[in-house]
Amino acid sequence: MSTEKTIDRLSAPPKPGRWIMPGLGLIQGLVISGKNAIQSYYKKDRMTTIQYPEQRAVISPNFRNFPFLCYDGDAATGLRCTACSICENECPPQCIYIVLERDENGKSLKRPKVFDIDISVCMNCGICAEVCPFDSIYMDGEYEMSTDDRFGGLMLGLDRLAKSAEYHMKLRPEEASAVMAKRKAEEEKKAAAAAAKAAKAKADLEAKAKAAAEAKAQADTEQKGESA
């Protein structure tokens, strides 16, 4: 297009050694900004801003915001968290608060009674997710968290923190599937170990029985010999 060419020629920097007109640079600047203004009406690729409430940006899998707790199956019983308090101790701004649940005898049930994260303090460092040995705490991808309640609304309890493993899978498939694979492998290993243990116990039992039988037989023969 010839007008495009004219615009490009006008907005090109002057060649060195050539006499330039005072004010040419000003005109070049005006041409560039005018081009921006006019092309923004018909060139869709110029408008890079996303009109937020109607359109949403596709969140990158690497986007990390405040933490959440992962559970398998049922929210009440399936929490992976064991209330070990490692994240509570490691958290730099000390925004995690955990209370372990115990039964009436005072014995640990290995799950949290209270798990609070104050996201007005949290600085999204991700250390809690790094240190968790039970694959329980991960960084979330949610960002619409504004509230008009300054204290209660920003203190997330178990009800808002607990999210299913499927959610994690949907949010960050790569990481989640790796974790799932790891957990599955561990479970299989555990199952195998349990099976091996059971087999061993059985073998032991059999061996014991055999030994007992042998000892009985021996005793019988000895008795026979005595009696004979």
Add this chain to the structure above:
Amino acid sequence: MIFATVPFPSFTLESLPQLPKLLVEWLLTLVGAPDWLVIIGGTAAMAGTVVGVFLSAFALLSLVERKTLARIQNRLGPNRAGWFGILQPVADGIKMLTKEDIVPTKAEWLLHLAAPILIVVPSILALGVMPLGREWVPVNMELGLLFFFSVGALTELSVFMAGWASGSKFPMLGAMRAISQMVSYELPLIISALGVIMVTGSLRLSDIVAHQEGFNFGIIPNWNLFTPWGFAAGLIFYIASIAEANRCPFDLPEGESEIVAGHMTEYSGFKYALFFMGEYLGLFAIAGLGVTLFLGGWQAPLPFLGWVPTWIWFFAKLAVIIMSYLWIRGTFPRVRIDQLMRFAWLCLIPMALLTIPAAALWVFTGKGIVSWVVTVPLLMIPWVILTILFNRRLAPATRTYTFADS
């Protein structure tokens, strides 16, 4: 009591802006008011029309400015309040009105209060002498142009009052910048208007517009802009008016990245809105004066467009000038204070002074071919000097690297 039946005065599209005045006068005559009351009522209605029109233009401009700047930066701009953001000025107004009005403890409350009022008043007064249409001249003053510049002088004092009465550092610095800038740029502004006064032989703004009537060769309007001295003076007037209205790239007084908001830093709520309003009304006034002096005021740009009401042409030209201000605002970065002063005193004022002999020669040699031959070289002198300076002295030298090459 018997009402005297007064026929309603006839009006055309041309005198449509006079309608409120005619209506009030008609009503007052109908109820049998005395003559002085009719005159006062009619004048008040006319003043109300002018103020109302320019205040709605201010509201519209505050939206259009944001939209245009957004387009230059490849954004959409305000588009939430109403259809295409048309209600944005209303939302802004409500926000401004409901905000808390803060007066700092170290401020002098009387001057602090007077400053925003005194900044709006001169702008409205200046708009009052503008010929907005053939039949729409609110006050047809004999000394209109002088009146315009005289009331403009009040702006500087009110800026100083705002800066000093706030009792704080940023407003003080902003006010000092603003005053030195306004005083420096008022000179080229007035000097470039002198040529027009000389050629017209009158300070009355409607005379200046009437003098630019007609067309050369049947197509080129007989505006001052299309004469050599008028072109030079108009260009200087344009640049100086940007500085006088404190617009980018000369918006140092309120350079938000340096001194918060200049003399308006300690203002909030409605007082801040008044400053904003005063600034935009001043912008209309100065751009309107430029239109009146150089762009033929309300004259139609082409001969066959004479049937359009003349006030439409005035506002169309005003819109073009103001859109160009917006374009410039969206393009150029802010200048430095020493560059600003040097530009005014060493560049604009000498060039403006040169337009006076050029205008005199133009009239003296009979506004013909000879005048072109005489005045164009005279006006080209600074241009040639600038070109030589630009290419020889001011041009950035080719950069040589001492250590990077080895």
Add this chain to the structure above:
Amino acid sequence: MNPLALLLTLSSLLFALGLLAVLTRRNAILILVGIELMLNAANINFIAFWRYGPPDPELTGPMFVLFSIAIAAAEAAVGLAIILMVFRHTRSTDLNKLDSLHG
């Protein structure tokens, strides 16, 4: 009392006030304020006599005021420039402190 007498009284009082300012103020800039008041008092006289005195087709009164205003502006500019230079030397605009002969 006719308008002329009123304006002449006004100008006398204004002149006296300006003189008082010049005599009692210590800041050089504020002394300039007093001088401006006195100049204005004189200008009011010229305008009053032009307006209410015998008719004068030569407009001597307004003409004189015009020149007076131009010269007053020049005087203010030069006066303030001198005051600024003095301020730069002595860091003060108090005239009572300017009592040394060498700058």
Add this chain to the structure above:
Amino acid sequence: MIPLLILSPLILLAALGAVWKARPVHAALLLALSLALVAVLYLTIGADFIGLVQFMVYVGAVAILIVFSLLITRPSDEAEEIQRRPRSMVTGLICTLPVLAVLLIALVKGDPLTLPAADAPPLSIARLGELLFTTHAPAVLAVGVLLTAVMIGAALFARDIEKPKSNQPEK
């Protein structure tokens, strides 16, 4: 006559404030107010051109200049408090009152009070301009030269005398 009766006390009050106020900036602003009211007075008695010029020059230029130099020099309020001491005020009044008395006596004894109030026609700028460039042309030229000299002189006076130190390293 009525506008004059209203304006005159206002002018005098503002001028009194300019003389009396201790804060220099207040004094300068009241001076500006007083001069602006004088401009209004000119407008009301028919000297439109002079009134507008007065407004433009005094409010737009002289008041701004004074205020600006006050900002640059930053005088303290206490220094000006001293001028309110009775001794300095009395000395000032001793010198001022005789002058005022002489002026007022001249006013009472002189002709102006007995003159019939003549009405001059409103000031015509065409006539003013004509006179300015015929009869008074030498004076206009002289004022032009004066103003040019003042502009150059003020610029030279106010210039920084000490030159800024060169940034170039010595070789």
